[in-house]
Amino acid sequence: MEDLFRAYWWLMFPMAWFVISGFSSWLNYRKQRETLKLLKTYADKGQEPPESLLRVLDKPIDADSGGPGRPANYWSLFGLFAVLAGGFGIAAYMPETFGVDIGVRFPFTVVALVMGAVSVWALISAMTTRRDRS
Known part of the structure; x- marks a missing residue:
């Protein structure tokens, strides 16, 4: 097992990038989901949601993670x-x-x-x- 780590130690870096990117995407997904729940609450009450809340949904889901918009x-x-x-x-x-x-x-x-x-x-x-x- 020690030889396996010694030969493939460099795989930690792409794997860490993979895990961090996945976690970032999951957090962005949760933010969008919570925003939609909040918009549903405004719609159920018959109120107009604030403009800033609608702007959250205009951005792509990966905008905060250095995607095409950055x-x-x-x-x-x-x-x-x-x-x-x-x-x-x-x-x-x-x-x-x-x-x-x-x-x-x-x-x-x-x-x-x-x-x-x-x-x-x-x-x-x-x-x-x-x-x-x-």
């Missing part, structure tokens, strides 16, 4: 992927410095190139995206 910060993505590309590039061409097997040179080079390409995309997106000044 603008991306391309500058931070550029910085992140540039650092990752540089790190993998250095590890690919100086593996003995990091105590890494020399056989990882090709895979690390591929990862560095992919990270570099994503970094260039983020830079172009950051330079061409207009942000609201609100």
Whole structure:
């Protein structure tokens, strides 16, 4: 069992993301459900619900979790992927410095190139995206 954890320790990060995203979606679902119950109460009394209550239902259910309605910060993505590309590039061409097997040179080079390409995309997106000044 210890060897299994040692070989697949990195799976904790995607699994944590999966659990946190699921919990966030569940909380957003509960918020929408409670809003609908409150609207039903207003309808049963024959009253007009407040505008702010109706606006809660206008947003998509995943709006608070960084979904399509939230603008991306391309500058931070550029910085992140540039650092990752540089790190993998250095590890690919100086593996003995990091105590890494020399056989990882090709895979690390591929990862560095992919990270570099994503970094260039983020830079172009950051330079061409207009942000609201609100």
